[in-house]
Amino acid sequence: MATAAVLSSDNRTIPSYNRLEPGSCQLAAASYPDTDSLSSVDANAVASEWVDSFNQALSAQDPSAVKTLFLQGSCWRDQLGLSWDYRSLNGPDKIFSFLTAAPTGSRVRSIKIDESNATRRPTVTAVDYKGEVNGVASFLTVETDVGRGRGLVRLLQDSKDGNKWKAFTLFTAMHELKGYEEAIKDHRPQGVAHGGHPGRKNWQERRTATENFEGDLEPTVLIVGAGQGGLTSAARLHQVQVPTLIIDRNPRVGDNWRNRYHQLVLHDPVWYDHLPYVPFPSNWPVFTPKDKLAEWFESYARIMELNVWTSTTVNDAKWDETKRQWTVTMTRQKANGQTETRTLHPRHIVQATGHSGEMDMPSIKGMDTFKRGTLCHSSQFKGAQMVPEGQRKHAIVVGCCNSGHDIAQDLYEHGHDVTIVQRSSTYVMSSKNGLNVLLGGLYEEGGPETEDADLMFLSFPNAMLKRLHQDATVEISRRDEALLRGLDKAGFKLDDGPDDAGFFLKYFQRGGGYYLDVGCSQLIIDGKIKVKQGQEIEEVKPDGLLFADGDFIEADDIIFATGFENMRGTARKIFGDDLAERVKDVWGFDQEGEIRTMWRRTGHPGFWFFGGNLALCRYYSRMLALQIKAMEEGIMKYEDP
DSSP, rough: OOEEEEEOOOGSSSSGGOOOOOEEEEEEOOOOOOEEEEEOOOHHHHHHHHHHHHHHHHHOOOOHHHHEEEEEEEEEESSSSSSSSEEEEESSHHHHHHHHSTTOOOOOEEEEEOOOTTSOOEEEESSSSSOOOOOEEEEEEEEEEEEEEEEEEEEEEETTTTTTEEEEEEEEEEEETTTTSSSOOOOOSSSSSSSSTTTTOHHHHHHHHHHTTTOOOOOOHHHHHHHHHHHHHHHHHHHTTTEEEEOOSSSSSSHHHSSTTTTOBSSSOOOGGGOOSSSOTTOOSOOOHHHHHHHHHHHHHTTTOOOOOOSSEEEEEEETTOOOOEEEEEEETTTSSSSEEEOOOSSSSOSSSSSSOOOOOOTTGGGOOSSSSOOGGGGGOOOEEEEOTOOEEEEEEOOOOOHHHHHHHHHHHHOOOEEESSSOBBBEEEHHHHHHHHHTTTTSSOSSHHHHHHHHHHHHHHHHHHHHHHHOOOOHHHHHHHHHHHHHHOOOOBBOOOOHHHHHHHHHSSOOOOOEEESSSHHHHHTSEEEEEEEEEEEEEEEEEETTOEEOOOOOOOEOOBBOOEEEEEEHHOHHHHHHSSSSSSSSSSSTBBSHHHHHHOTTTEEOOOOOOHHHHHHHHHHHHOOOOOHHTTSOOOOOO
């Protein structure tokens, strides 16, 4: 499995479809080994023999023996089991080097085959998209020195070593700390203390005191942002008894979605978007409207007993290196309209303001001269207004990703003459075909349990995911052939994502550059929405845009769907230059192919970045909570490897 390599060239010198987050790595796709065709295979026997050999090697603390159990080009992907970080150890030599250098050997002590349901039992399956490279896969339970977890192994025969069964991918992830399990199922709270307790408070009184951090109560964790990142993180922390407070500048939980453009509907399906502990009900629509999601978030915060202060902003935050705690002063407007200033001393701050940062609004000559109507960023666009009958209004949308297309469609449906400006190229797939190919078999009606689907998806190292999605992207393009041909004919420039790996890899590599088509593409094909392609904007005029090729397009409204900056920009704005200079850049791949800085240590003790779509927040909220809980209980130190 190939290792990522840092690109030294400037983003301006490479095609937009391969563009990287600054300082991140270009991820090379994995390769499949040569394997012979399988005849009759006893999957349980194959998996059991490999697991026994693996456990014997771990027990003997013999890295050389562990190394022999992995194919060339294999990968051991681990999350908090081998170390307190996310690692993709690419190839037997890297695995050997890591285990040899570890002070106490492998922190993963043993694994067992998980036979608790049919999905998890050993089975013969393909490891590639086309179904040409077949082997044995099995879910695992994992025991570490301090915790328990889950995993998944994919075994192939080594044609260069007598067809011995060896690991192609091994995934291990800690899910709980021993002695600090989540307060669910057998560990759920009693809810009442029976007997005589004079002066005791009822649930509502205790809840109010906790939510307001009355008296000498202090949050251990302060989360800034009450979107999916803040809510899921707080829910996980609450279940491992870490006092947590969420603050948000908006008046209500869910306003981060409620305040977005009028027609916004999630592009991901419901099965992919469940929140921890409280999945969406069975009558929930496949695609969730923004306002419905906002209402769910508000309900979720109440159901999960999360402590949330809305209409609250940070005034000042200082880190004490000696005490390892923050002093945070904030202004809160309470429900009764009163304003109070509070100073709290959390040991951790989680910035959950979205995986993107501040809006990326270009600075173009003449922007202050535009006189006709609205000129704004997509995040400020509230929705189109119907053009009165008999009138004509022209709108330009600059940017061709999800938001740009959705806004262009909204404007068209409200009677505007719309032009969408595409400066480079865009990856486009239809929602129906793309999601069926990429998520089918995992996140669908009647599919595996959500946690099993997450495990199957995350168990692929990102280099392997890239190789899988190269083939999947070919299949999506085949199904979308008429759509893509029509867009090309309309002058809309298409790409196939980084190294032809499509949607997910574009998302992980740069956080944008794609459109999941829900109708706007056909409007472009039919000429109902016009395209201006490949030209930069030279100047904003009082009544439109002048382009570098000399073309002028009239506009009554101009919306810049030009994306967002790195999360460090928001950190700088809220917490100041010192912190922003100390933390690392967020998103894109590191040298091993893991996402940089998000959901893991940032470079500044007591400060974390958290974001991503609903599925990533659901999964990684557990990982964040485990790291914080381990630090609070003295199980790990911030400096530990």
